[in-house]
Amino acid sequence: MEDIGSAGRRARARECARAHRSYPDVYAATEPPVFADGHGLTVVEQPWWVDDEQRTFKLVVRTDEVPRYSTLEGQTSGEHVIMVTLPEGYDTSGNTRYPVQYHLHGHPDYPDSVTNKEMFEESTAGGVPLITVAPNGSGRGWYTNWVNPPDSLGPQNWETFHLDQVIPFIDANLHTIPSRDGRAISGHSMGGFGAMHYAETRPDLFAYVGSFSGGLDLLNQAQRVAVVATTQLPTSGMPTVPPDAIFGVPVWPLDTVWNEVSPAQHVESLRGMGVALYTGDGGNLLDNAPQAVIEKVVRDTNLVTRDHLVAAGIPHTFVDYGDGSEWAEGCTGKHAQAACLKADMKHFVGILMEELAHP
Numbered sequence: 001m002e003d004i005g006s007a008g009r010r011a012r013a014r015e016c017a018r019a020h021r022s023y024p025d026v027y028a029a030t031e032p033p034v035f036a037d038g039h040g041l042t043v044v045e046q047p048w049w050v051d052d053e054q055r056t057f058k059l060v061v062r063t064d065e066v067p068r069y070s071t072l073e074g075q076t077s078g079e080h081v082i083m084v085t086l087p088e089g090y091d092t093s094g095n096t097r098y099p100v101q102y103h104l105h106g107h108p109d110y111p112d113s114v115t116n117k118e119m120f121e122e123s124t125a126g127g128v129p130l131i132t133v134a135p136n137g138s139g140r141g142w143y144t145n146w147v148n149p150p151d152s153l154g155p156q157n158w159e160t161f162h163l164d165q166v167i168p169f170i171d172a173n174l175h176t177i178p179s180r181d182g183r184a185i186s187g188h189s190m191g192g193f194g195a196m197h198y199a200e201t202r203p204d205l206f207a208y209v210g211s212f213s214g215g216l217d218l219l220n221q222a223q224r225v226a227v228v229a230t231t232q233l234p235t236s237g238m239p240t241v242p243p244d245a246i247f248g249v250p251v252w253p254l255d256t257v258w259n260e261v262s263p264a265q266h267v268e269s270l271r272g273m274g275v276a277l278y279t280g281d282g283g284n285l286l287d288n289a290p291q292a293v294i295e296k297v298v299r300d301t302n303l304v305t306r307d308h309l310v311a312a313g314i315p316h317t318f319v320d321y322g323d324g325s326e327w328a329e330g331c332t333g334k335h336a337q338a339a340c341l342k343a344d345m346k347h348f349v350g351i352l353m354e355e356l357a358h359p
Contacts, residue, residue, distance in 0.1 A: 032057040033092050039168045040064065044079055050112070055121055056085045058112050063165055065157040069138045070237030072108055080136040082166065083112040085120035087129045090175070097175045099182040099356040100131045101349070102167070104198075106189030106336055108139035108236045115338045122342060123349040129359045130349065131174060135166045139237035140230040140246070143187075143194025147248040147257055150241050163202055181357045184274075186210035186348060189298075189336055190230075196263035196305075200270060208274035208355055211263075212344040213335055216277075217301035218262035224250045226297070264305040267312055274355050275309065275316035277302050278344040280333030283323035288334055295335035317351065319344075 032047035032054075045060040060079050068077045075081075087098055103120070105111050111134040120132040137143055137158060146156035171178035185206045187195035192214015199209035215223045228243050228250055230236045243250070248257045259265075267275075279302040282292035299320070309316045321340070324331030330339030 030054060030092075033174060035059055035169075035173045038172055040165045041169050047084070050083075050117065053121075055088065056083060056117055058083050061169075063161050065155055065161040065165065066138075066141075067154045069153060069156065070140060070239055070241065072110065072139045072237050075110075080161075081110070081112050082136065083116065083134045084170075084174070085117070085124065085132040086174075087124060087131065088127050090131075092175075094175065096129075096359050097177045097182075098129050098131045099184070099352070099358045100133055100170060100174075100176050101184045101186060101352060102162070103132055103134050103345075104137055104143055104162075104185070104187030104191030104194040105134060106187070106191050107142075107230055108233075109189075109336075111136045115341060118338070119342050119345040123345045128349060128353060130352065130356075131170075131176060133166070133170055135162055137162075137191065137194065139235075140190075140241070142190060142227065142230075142246050143197055144246065144261060146246050148242065148245050150239075150245060152239065153241070156245075159198070159201070163198060163205065167205065177357050179357075180205060181207050184208040184210070184352050184356060186212065186345075187214060188212035188341055188344070189214065192216065193263060197261055199273060199275075200263055200266050203269045203273055206273060208276070208352055209270065210276040210278070210344075210348040210351075211302070212278045212341055212348075213280065213295060213298045213302075214263075214277075215298055215301050216262075216305045217264035218247070218258045219265065220297070220301050220304070222297045223301055224258065226294070264301060264308055267305065267308045267314055270309075271312070271314050274351065275314065276319070276348055276351060277305060277316065278319045278321070278347070280324050280327075280331070280335075280337075280340060281320070281322050282335070283333030287332065291334040291336065295333060298335060319347065 035043050041061040047057040047059040050056045071077050124130050141158040145159045149156040185195045192211035196211050199206050231241045231243050279299045280295050282295040285292045306318050321327035323333040328339045328343035
């Protein structure tokens with residue numbers, strides 16, 4: 001059988017879906033927006049709807065900033081999927097402009113995961129006028145420009161890809177409010193780190209930042225071990241990479257970059273920006289011990305971040321939902337738990353719609 005590659009398989013799947021899709025007479029099928037190349041991104045595959053609801057679509061781009069990357073199952077190195085959820089009633093030919101939330105996925109995960117799609121659509125159901133964008137961050141990208149990327153992959157400039165390319169690319173192709181007061185960033189787990197790091201690095205871009213169980217303190221030795229572990233685990237993507245590839249050597253006195261990019265200690269640039277942190281405590285350690293322990297470490301890094309925000313006098317929202325029993329049905333305080341993340345997102349979107357410019 002001919003191997004047509006992941007792009008070919010996706011194209012055939014979409015053609016089959018369209019061929020077998022039937023719409024009632026009162027419902028007209030519409031096409032997703034067409035995207036033009038620009039800002040360093042080349043469109044490999046134009047957007048396609050993920051289902052008949054026609055709210056969420058995916059597209060594929062390439063960039064010289066991350067020409068190849070360690071892939072998870074089903075990914076093609078160098079091809080970056082971006083998933084976008086539009087507000088209900090979004091009109092590609094209309095003039096209404098919407099705020100945008102960029103959401104960064106965790107490790108090891110995909111931007112187009114089922115949980116992400118459900119988070120985005122459920123939190124904006126009922127006409128919430130918000131566009132949500134989830135770019136690829138790789139299983140171990142860590143939302144930074146790598147210090148020592150291996151030659152086999154080439155540059156791993158994830159930060160440049162997202163901040164200097166994806167954001168203006170989205171503004172150029174969708175009806176966005178292309179300014180700070182119409183833009184927010186959030187993320188969970190590894191993506192929570194990324195959201196805070198991006199917000200601190202480029203406060204001119206975002207009016208609000210949200211971290212859902214993000215590992216925010218790179219001075220925490222358990223957090224450092226977790227990051228280094230992602231470089232070595234095949235489940236984080238293949239090929240694996242050297243331990244010092246991302247942030248450099250993690251041991252003093254060679255750990256300068258680790259210290260410089262740690263969000264917990266560099267909150268001053270968030271002054272004037274909305275900040276929201278969400279964390280559980282892991283709940284019952286006998287129930288899914290690995291995810292319970294990870295969330296416990298994450299909570300410690302969030303407490304340090306909160307303390308720095310308090311010391312700096314920076315207003316913020318800090319939600320510590322403990323074992324999750326009073327936060328959301330099905331949330332037991334574990335790390336990367338869908339029920340907890342959905343509750344985080346619903347709460348965060350509620351805040352955004354009170355603070356961001358919108359129709």
